[in-house]
Amino acid sequence: MMTAGVKALGDEIESRVDAGDRFAGLFATRPTQTAPITLSAHVATAGGIDTLEASLPPGTESYPALTPRLGAAFWYEREIHDTFGVVPEGHPRLAPLVRPGSPETPGDRALPRHVTGYGMFTIPHGPVRSGVLESIEYLVETPGEAIPHLNMRVFYKHRGVQEAFAGMTPVDAVLLAERTEGIASVAHALAFSHAIEQIADCEPPTTAQLVRVLHAELERIANHLDVAVRLADAAGLAVATTRLALHKERVMRLVSRLCGSRFGRGVVVPGGISAAPQLPPAQLWAELDRLAKPIAADAAALMATSSFLDRLRGTGPLTPERARQHGALGPIGKAAGFADDARLARPYDAYRALVVPSARSHLAGDALARLRVRWEEVDQSFRLLRQVADDLSERAPDLYSVTCEPASGRAVGWSEAPQGEVLYDVSIAAGRITRCHPRSASFHNLVLMHEVFAGDILTDFPFIEASFGLSVAGVAL
Amino acid sequence: MSIWVLRGLRDGVVTTRWPARPDDYADTWRGPARPLPGNLSSDPAAALSSDPGVDPDTLETLCPTGAITAERAGNVRVDQGRCILCGHCVAERPDVFAWSQGATGPGAAAPTREALIVPELPETDEAVEAARARLRERTTALRRSVHVRHVDAGSDGSEEWEIQALLGPVYDIHRLGVFFTASPRHADVLLVTGAGARGMTVPLRTTYDGMPDPKIVIAVGTDAISGGLLSQSDMTTGGIAATVPVDIWLAGSPPSPFGIINALLVAVGKLAPDPNPSAPARSTTGPRGGRRSR
Numbered sequence: 176m177m178t179a180g181v182k183a184l185g186d187e188i189e190s191r192v193d194a195g196d197r198f199a200g201l202f203a204t205r206p207t208q209t210a211p212i213t214l215s216a217h218v219a220t221a222g223g224i225d226t227l228e229a230s231l232p233p234g235t236e237s238y239p240a241l242t243p244r245l246g247a248a249f250w251y252e253r254e255i256h257d258t259f260g261v262v263p264e265g266h267p268r269l270a271p272l273v274r275p276g277s278p279e280t281p282g283d284r285a286l287p288r289h290v291t292g293y294g295m296f297t298i299p300h301g302p303v304r305s306g307v308l309e310s311i312e313y314l315v316e317t318p319g320e321a322i323p324h325l326n327m328r329v330f331y332k333h334r335g336v337q338e339a340f341a342g343m344t345p346v347d348a349v350l351l352a353e354r355t356e357g358i359a360s361v362a363h364a365l366a367f368s369h370a371i372e373q374i375a376d377c378e379p380p381t382t383a384q385l386v387r388v389l390h391a392e393l394e395r396i397a398n399h400l401d402v403a404v405r406l407a408d409a410a411g412l413a414v415a416t417t418r419l420a421l422h423k424e425r426v427m428r429l430v431s432r433l434c435g436s437r438f439g440r441g442v443v444v445p446g447g448i449s450a451a452p453q454l455p456p457a458q459l460w461a462e463l464d465r466l467a468k469p470i471a472a473d474a475a476a477l478m479a480t481s482s483f484l485d486r487l488r489g490t491g492p493l494t495p496e497r498a499r500q501h502g503a504l505g506p507i508g509k510a511a512g513f514a515d516d517a518r519l520a521r522p523y524d525a526y527r528a529l530v531v532p533s534a535r536s537h538l539a540g541d542a543l544a545r546l547r548v549r550w551e552e553v554d555q556s557f558r559l560l561r562q563v564a565d566d567l568s569e570r571a572p573d574l575y576s577v578t579c580e581p582a583s584g585r586a587v588g589w590s591e592a593p594q595g596e597v598l599y600d601v602s603i604a605a606g607r608i609t610r611c612h613p614r615s616a617s618f619h620n621l622v623l624m625h626e627v628f629a630g631d632i633l634t635d636f637p638f639i640e641a642s643f644g645l646s647v648a649g650v651a652l
Numbered sequence: 653m654s655i656w657v658l659r660g661l662r663d664g665v666v667t668t669r670w671p672a673r674p675d676d677y678a679d680t681w682r683g684p685a686r687p688l689p690g691n692l693s694s695d696p697a698a699a700l701s702s703d704p705g706v707d708p709d710t711l712e713t714l715c716p717t718g719a720i721t722a723e724r725a726g727n728v729r730v731d732q733g734r735c736i737l738c739g740h741c742v743a744e745r746p747d748v749f750a751w752s753q754g755a756t757g758p759g760a761a762a763p764t765r766e767a768l769i770v771p772e773l774p775e776t777d778e779a780v781e782a783a784r785a786r787l788r789e790r791t792t793a794l795r796r797s798v799h800v801r802h803v804d805a806g807s808d809g810s811e812e813w814e815i816q817a818l819l820g821p822v823y824d825i826h827r828l829g830v831f832f833t834a835s836p837r838h839a840d841v842l843l844v845t846g847a848g849a850r851g852m853t854v855p856l857r858t859t860y861d862g863m864p865d866p867k868i869v870i871a872v873g874t875d876a877i878s879g880g881l882l883s884q885s886d887m888t889t890g891g892i893a894a895t896v897p898v899d900i901w902l903a904g905s906p907p908s909p910f911g912i913i914n915a916l917l918v919a920v921g922k923l924a925p926d927p928n929p930s931a932p933a934r935s936t937t938g939p940r941g942g943r944r945s946r
Contacts, residue, residue, distance in 0.1 A: 274887075275851035302855050303803050305834030307815045310804040310852055331851040332806040335887030347716040350738050351881045357810030357906070401813070404820075414656040420820035421666055427817075428677065435682045435751075437908070438810050441739050449743070469662070476655050648809040651849075 177228050181238045184214060184229035188245060191218050191225075197502040197515055199224060200598055200614040201241065201251035203259055211235075212261055217587060217598055217614070219502070223521055224587045224598065237262040247501045250622045257330075273651050275330045289324045290316045302331040309647040315633070322628040322636070327621065329651045336652040340611035345371045345445045345581070348608050352599070353440045356615050356649030358401070361387075361394045362592030363599075363613065363649075364443035368579075369523055370588030370601040371445040375581035382573040383447035384525040389459075389563045390430065390439040391590065392556040397426045398593030398644065399506075399549040400470070403477065405641035406546060410483045418473045422466065429462050447576025456568035463564060467557045474550045487543035491627040491639035495538055503623060504616040505595025506548040507643060511540030517591040529562050531555070542642035549644070552593075582606055592616055594645055615649030667824045670910060671756070671917065678910040683752035683760070684735035684874075684903045685719070685742055686770045687728040711748065714741040717880060733768035733877040736905040755910030761870070761902045761918045763787055765893070768877070768901055787899060790866035791921035794840050797829040798920045801839035801863070805856050805892050806849025806882075811873045811906040815843060823909045830916055836862035841919050842869045843912070844896065847879040848889035860896045868919045870900040872912060877901050 178184045192198055199217040211233040218225045231238050240263030241248045252263040253272040262269070288297055301312035314326040336355050340348055352367035353360040365387060372379065379387070400423040407415040427437040433452045434442045442448050454462070477483060493503065498511035508514060514534065518526045532555045537544040585602040595616030602610040620643065627639060668675045708722035719734035720741060728748060730741075741749040754760070762768050763783040766776045802815055818825040819832065833839050836859045844856065860869070871892055874880045879890035889895060902915040 302852065303859050307802045307812055307819075307832065308804070309807065309809055309812055310846075310849075310855070331855065332804060332846065332849045333851055333887055334806045334847055334849050334882050335885035336882070338887075339882050339885050343716075346740075347881075350716055350736065354736075354808040354810075354875075354881060354905070357808030358813060360810070412656065414660040417821045418659060418662075420817070421663065421822065424817060424820055424822045431682075435739075436737070437814075438906070440905070441737070449739070473659065476659055479655070646809040648807065 176225065177230075179229070181214065181229050181231065181241070184216060184227055185239075185241050185244055187227050188216055188218060188241070191220075191227075192245075196220050196225075198245060198247050199502065199596070200619065201248050201255070202600070202612050202614070203255040203261070204610060204612075205259060206609075209233075212259055214238075214255075215600065215612075217600070219515065219521070219596070221520065224589055226587060226600070231261070235261065237264050239264050240266040242266050247619075250618065271328075271330055273330050273333050275333060288316060289326070292318070294318045295323075302328075311647045311650075313636075315636070317633065320632040322631060322633065325625055325628055327624065329621070329647055331651070332647060333651040334648075337610075337612060340608050343608050344606065345579070345603070345608065348611065349444055350440075352613065353438075353443075355613050355652065356592075356597075356617060356646050357438060358398060358646050359394065359592040359594060359597065359615070359649065361390045361439040361443060362590045362597050363615070364440075365391060365524070365590035366588045366597040366599040367601065367611070367613070368443055368445045368588065369590065370586045370599045371581060371603075372579055373586035373588060374584035374601070374603055375445070375579045377446055377577050377579045379447040379524065380574040380577060381525070382451075382567065382570055383575050384528075385563050385567050385570075386448045386452055386575075387443060388525045388529065389452065389560060389567075390434070390442050392559050392563070393426060393430050393433075394439055395556050395593040396466075396470075396553050397423055397430070399553050400426065402549055402641055402644040403474070403546065406487065406542070406638060407477065407483065409637040409641055410486050412477075412480065412483055415473070415477050415480070415483070419477075422470050422473065425466055429466065433459075444576060446579030447574070449575070451572075451575060452567075456564050459564045459567070460561070463557060463560050470553065474553070478547075478550070484543060486635075486638055487546060487642070488541060490542040490635050491631060491642060492629060493540040493623060493627050495540060497623070497626060498540060501623060502619070503595075504619050505591075505593070506545050506552065507620050507623065508595065509534065509548045510537045510544035512536060512538045515596070517589050517596045521589060523590065525563065525566075529559055529566075532558050542638050545642045545644075580606060594649070595620060613649075613652065615646070617645035617647070617649035618652075621645050621650050666821050667827065668822060671914070675910070678755040678908075680753060681755050681908045681910055682737070683754065683911070684732035684737055685730050685739070685749050686732070686752050687730055687748060688750050689771075711741075711745065714744050716740065717874075717878070717883065727771065729769055729771065729773075731769045731878075732903040733765060733874065733901060734880070734883070735903060736874050736880050755908055755914050760911060761900045761915035763900060763918070765877070765898070765901055768903055783899075787868070787919075788921060790868065791919070793866065794868075794920045797831070798840045798916070799831050799833040799838045800841045800843055800916065801833055801836050801859065802843040802845070803852070803856050803859050804845050805852040805876070805895070806846035806888055807873070807875060808846075811845035811875075814906045814909050815845070815872070815912060817909040818912060823913060825913065825916070828913070828917065830920075836860075837864065839863050840867060841916065842867060842896070843872050843916075844869060844876050844892045844898075845872045845906075846892070847875040847882040847885070848892045848894060850887055850889065853889065853895050856892065856895050868899045869896050870902060870915050870919055871898045872902050872915070873907055874903050874905045877903060880905060
């Protein structure tokens with residue numbers, strides 16, 4: 176829907192959000208250097224994702240910022256400023272976010288400082304950090320223990336993913352979608368493929384839909400186990416860390432036995448899946464059983480280890496009010512009473528036919544609640560996987576994909592990654608991608624890390640970071 | 653806490669003994685694509701033209717990263733340093749292409765960039781031998797224990813998972829005398845992942861410069877070697893070799909943990925690089941563990 180201008184766009188988003196919709200993203204496009212810039216906002220409704228747009232007059236270099244009225248647009252408008260140089264007037268802080276300032280000397284090397292006072296100093300942590308982690312720079316402002324302010328600079332690993340999509344065929348572009356946020360390869364491939372399928376108006380065969388759910392849920396289990404490994408490691412629980420890492424490895428090995436890739440890559444293609452799973456459904460059942468019980472037992476033991484729970488309880492709390500205002504996605508939102516799960520609210524593929532078990536409601540919003548949500552989701556995933564294995568064993572061999580070669584059009588595709596909802600806004604002309612804007616849950620959620628250090632100290636940092644469970648690759652693109 | 657003592661004993665020893673002993677998962681691992689030897693007749697032009705459906709240009713367009721070269725008068729070659737393991741070529745032309753198998757052998761860590769091109773170019777052999785000799789010179793001091801530092805220079809996040817797996821119970825890299833360190837000052841080996849994001853150029857170089865000599869750099873994954881799907885992006889340097897000198901090249905998107913172990917062992921001289929990395933796959937049942945750590 177096209178609105179009359181930026182102000183009207185802001186009004187429309189505001190009234191939609193007041194009516195119960197969720198602000199899901201904002202970005203700008205400019206087809207050519209001289210063309211006017213168009214702002215596109217995504218709003219998640221009960222049944223789908225709406226796109227609201229406003230064009231800036233040609234030649235404009237600024238527009239009234241939406242951030243003051245819509246806090247969740249904070250990073251989105253910084254990204255727009257980074258990419259197009261257009262200034263959102265009244266934006267609280269327009270420092271580089273996703274793009275390094277110039278190719279060789281990234282950004283402003285000076286450390287931004289927000290809190291001043293006696294004994295206050297800034298610890299720059301990153302981009303090369305201790306441990307095997309993705310590159311990001313945290314600027315921790317502290318008088319010694321408390322963390323009154325945190326800044327993040329994610330631009331170090333900006334790779335130019337969006338630009339790289341342009342000109343690709345959908346078949347190749349889905350490979351790039353898988354590599355946009357590697358730990359959620361399946362979810363990104365799904366969201367991208369859903370957009371393509373919407374444009375082409377095609378529907379994947381039922382078997383393909385089931386196999387998609389199979390891989391999406393295994394990916395969710397692996398990701399949630401990874402978060403649990405990092406939390407147990409932060410607490411120094413050597414045996415728990417080892418046990419959970421073993422489970423994660425077993426899940427990844429099951430994925431590689433199904434498709435040859437430990438990350439489920441190459442499975443999802445626009446129109447269906449590339450090939451049948453390499454394990455028969457009966458064997459899949461046995462494998463799932465072999466995984467589910469030990470995982471549940473170790474999860475229960477972890478959640479009964481009081482020295483561990485002490486570190487998580489009350490750590491990095493997000494208030495339900497902020498979660499709702501921001502439209503926090505995935506486990507972070509669910510832990511703070513804001514659950515908008517695309518599998519339930521806007522079901523796709525086989526989720527429409529499967530029974531997605533409903534989740535308990537949490538309000539604490541702390542690291543402990545986030546971990547509880549993840550364990551519940553793991554349990555939920557195993558139930559879904561058993562339904563999938565059942566359905567697959569009852570089905571006669573079927574087509575794995577339908578032809579899906581759209582000529583031109585635009586659509587928004589979505590899926591529920593382990594981190595939360597992933598959106599892909601894709602435009603195609605003459606069978607090639609002209610523009611593809613991925614929006615990961617990591618991008619939408621990471622900004623919330625600014626706000627969760629209420630009373631937390633430096634040693635809580637690894638717990639808070641791990642409990643968010645996000646990937647920098649999906650933020651910096 | 654006592655619950656964990658018993659839980660820790662639950663599965664017995666789950667750690668692989670690879671490479672001292674064979675490991676099924678390592679030996680059957682699906683590596684980058686390779687051309688099948690049958691298609692490399694002495695008169696390749698004839699081999700290609702005998703099938704009306706095969707035209708060198710169509711073969712080349714199968715690959716989204718341009719890893720395939722099919723010269724009209726020459727052979728079909730795959731540059732595994734560009735292969736992102738999408739499988740398009742294997743699915744479309746199983747008569748021409750197949751997967752490499754195993755964490756060693758074709759598709760494994762290579763001591764030169766050219767050695768990743770299969771089948772090998774005629775001039776590669778000498779270059780590989782020279783590179784191996786240079787590596788040996790530097791690694792004699794490192795054999796007993798090495799410390800590794802990792803830097804993400806624009807990865808998609810999956811390579812980090814596979815490197816982290818080395819610290820887990822299944823791969824347990826410590827058994828091989830390899831340890832991760834937080835400080836480049838303690839590091840002998842630099843594991844670099846990612847396509848070479850421009851924003852990471854300075855931090856990566858600083859880390860490298862901060863390491864004491866002798867130092868070895870491993871490019872982990874196809875992205876680190878060539879940039880993969882982002883090789884053309886203005887925001888990457890199309891691989892990390894533009895920023896730091898690479899000693900070991902490990903293809904994969906991402907490479908398997910076994911592949912990374914192999915690269916680390918090659919890097920520190922505990923394993924010789926594959927004597928003939930570009931040879932067609934040998935029997936996958938052969939005892940890879942025949943070459944023990946020295």
